[in-house]
Amino acid sequence: MPLTCSHIRATVEAYLARHPHERESLAGLLSLLDRADNPAGRATLPGHVTCSAAVIDREQSVLHIGHKATGLLLNPGGHVEDDRSLLAAALREVCEETGLRPGDLCLTPQFVDAPIDIDVHDIDANPAKGEDEHQHFDFRFVFYLVPEQHPQLLLQDDEVVGVRWLEFADVRSPTLRAKLLDARGQGLDGRPEPVNASALIHDGHGRYLLHLRDQREYIWAPGRFALLGGGRTVEDVSVEATLRREASADRPRLSGPRLVRHPGRPGTRPVRGVAVVEPEGSAARRRALHPAGDRRSARRELVFAEGVARPMSALDTCSPGGVQAPGHVARPAGSEPSSETAEGPAAAARAAMVAQLEESGVLGPGPVRDALLALPREVLMPQAYVRRSAPGEEPPRWELLDWSAPQDRPELLGLLYGGDSVLVQHDGEPLLGRVRGTRSGASITSMSTVMGLTAELLEELDLRPGQRVLDVGTGTGVTAAVACQVCGDQGVVTLDRDRHLTDAAAVRLAGLGFRPDVVCGQGDAGWPARAPYDRIFVSYAVGRMPTALVEQLAPGGRLLVHVTSASPSWPALAVVERTPAGQVTAELRAVEFAHRAGHGIERIWLDKEFRQRIATEQGTWTQRSMLAPPADTDRGLWLAADHLLGGLVRDFGAEHLSVGAPGCGSWLRVEPVGRSRWDVTIHGPRDIWKELQDLAVRWRVAGGPSRYRLLFEPDGGQRVVSACGRLSWHLPTPRPLDEGAST
Secondary structure: OOOOHHHHHHHHHHHHHHOHHHOOOOHHHHHHHHHOOOOOOOOOOOEEEEEEEEEEOOOOEEEEEEEOOOOOEEOOEEEOOOOOOHHHHHHHHHHHHHOOOHHHEEOOOOOOOOOOEEEEEEEOOEHHHOEOOEEEEEEEEEEEEOOOOOOOOOOOOOOEEEEEEEEHHHOOOHHHHHHHHHHHOOOOOOOOOOOEEEEOEEOOOOOEEEEEOOOOOOOOOOOOEEOEEEEOOOOOOOHHHHHHHHHHHHOHHHOHHHEEEOOOOOOOOOOOOOOOEEEOOOOOOOEEEOOOOOHHHHHHHHHHOOOOOOEOOHHHHOOHHHEOOOOOOOOOOOOOOOOOOOOHHHHHHHHHHHHHHHHHOOOOOOHHHHHHHHOOHHHHOOEEEEEOOOOOOOOOEEEEEEOOOHHHHHHHHHHHHOOOOOEEEEOOOOOOOOOOEEEEOOOEEEEOOOHHHHHHHHHHHOOOOOOOEEEEOOOOOHHHHHHHHHHOHHHEEEEEOOHHHHHHHHHHHHHOOEOOEEEEOOHHHOOHHHOOEEEEEEOOEEOOOOHHHHHOEEEEEEEEEEEOOOOOOOOEEEEEEEOOOOOEEEEEEEOOOOOOEOOOOOOOOOOHHHHHHHHHOOOOEEEEEOOOOOOOOOHHHHHHHHHHOOOOEEOOOOOOEEEEEOOOOEEEEEEEOOOOOEEEEEEOOOOHHHHHHHHHHHHHHOOOOOEEEEEEOOOOOEEEEOOOOOOEEEOOOOOOOOOOOOO
16 A cells, blocks of 8 residues: 555655755655655656665764665665555665664654655656656655664665765765754764663453553653553663563562463564563453553553664554554653653643543543543644633734643643643644744634543444544544544544645644544545545534445444534434445434534524624513423424524523524524413514424424434435434535535
8 A cells, every 4th residue: 555645745744844944945745745646656757755764873874875776875765665654665675775674773762753854856767667857755764773783784786786884974965964963963873772671461361451650750651551661770681580570569469470471372473572471360450451442552662672762673564553653762761751741740631631521421431531541632732722812802812822832831731631622723824833922813713622522422433443434524633543542543544624734633643653544635525545434433514414425334334423504503413324234324313512514514693783682672572471492401303493494593692592593683582480481572574482382393293302313315315304204304405515624
């Protein structure tokens, strides 16, 4: 499978955020990403993406190869093949051309999996290969050589004639040379850094032991559950000795003969440097985690157990559970986490948010809860807006807070974990490379969904490991991150119509170690290239069910999307399922809260003046009624009223029932006057009270439903009908303007 444009674009945008002055020189690459289906394909002209490696030894010398075809000294590298990432392509190329093993190399703390340089150079025509003159957009990644002595190399005879190790100042590429010299001042010294060792302790019943780190300033990742382990000391004769010493210190009952080495599975290769042990005859007591519960954090601990910073292995090119790319880099022994990664307050806020969701009843034990508890929202939303202007003040003023600014963190922490929507985009701007500060005028154009609604819908979605998931409306990437955590990122596609949102989401999801397909396109069309999907989640409301999404639903699959009308008052949740036999069933559930309407849906509102008239004017007439108004909990009735009566909007801020029809100026106000009596005030050409009472009779005759069947008719119509068939309506036909949008 070729690399996705979203992965390449995310890498480029992250690079340009560090080197904004290079945007003009990379204009050709950006143009390529806009128009090419396979920008890394060798046949893509007039240029394509390539990858190379700068391998640095402990003497701060860089490996160069003699390129047979040109006679030049170059960094090992070449064309992308069936590689899962740009980093994996660079790793494969250096191993193929030099004979180095993946375990001989590790990433650097300064760059991790980001390129140090993106170089653009011309390639002459090669008639022998049928290649015209073209350009290479070369992504250059930095690796440290792990062995202290240079290992014996096995050169690729048909392309390489020799090797040389050159000092930074002698590196042949001017742009790479300049960046290496600059990075030397940041600690790029060719010396792999020592790391901790951790153990996977298995109880024989599908569970692994975690312990809770102390909530202290000097503890790495305080207040989080983690594998047992710690730093290697000079007294430890092996990695296993480190693991046993640390395990016995953290859990004395696990010392000595109670731990036995795991025999492994026939036909599998062991992970280098990792000792897997399990308790003999006892169950883990602190906290047992199912293997599917937090594979991401477990994998990161595994790759650290080698004894040097981020050794490369098969895990980097074929990662389990869909997780790719390193998310952490080991730090020097005895050092403390930086302010960017220390997450004591964030972990506490995250735990408090999850506890509140559990207390409210929208979240229960399971993979969604575990994913939310592990998800650092400050990585997905490192910047957010706060309105600083007073209500009614024009133009409005917004302040962009930034997690990298320590003075912003307390307020930003409250925004990220308070449960409300987080404002992330102003006036359609790019999200990457923004500078904190004040904005004036315009409006907020993207925000995260209220956390309670997101959690409730994710629970309803019933995510499971290995499922293929389509997330329509990427937004801040929260839903995509949970899907990656639970299901594995290889099966996740997240789609949004706003390229600025997808670019940012790809970068930030990668920062969490996730590499889903992040694509830009029309939401209602879905993404047929990766269909069918076991789960489809739409994070904006639609006027009718997008048929393309239904067609992309796999047998046994489930699709969730909110359905709305022009009125924002009475939404519904559509739950569509395809049986194992392929039959589609669907229902519409009346709900209290829903996502915002998608792009192209016209809305009607009660403006401030209209609401004031309803609250204070006498109206056309007032009558005292013994008929009770429909209850707020009669959501099935209000849903029917929205579609069968139409044009009505409720003022939920009013003390009593207030409903208006902005199209004609009619309104209704109902106020209680003692026991079982109500004053009903009507104004305008519509008798909204009579319309509601007549519909209430029909609704009660139909059984007072809160759920309706949703039928897909042969002519393309979509009909909503009660179980008895006595109450029904059609969803509107699509308009050309309607298309998917993010919220």
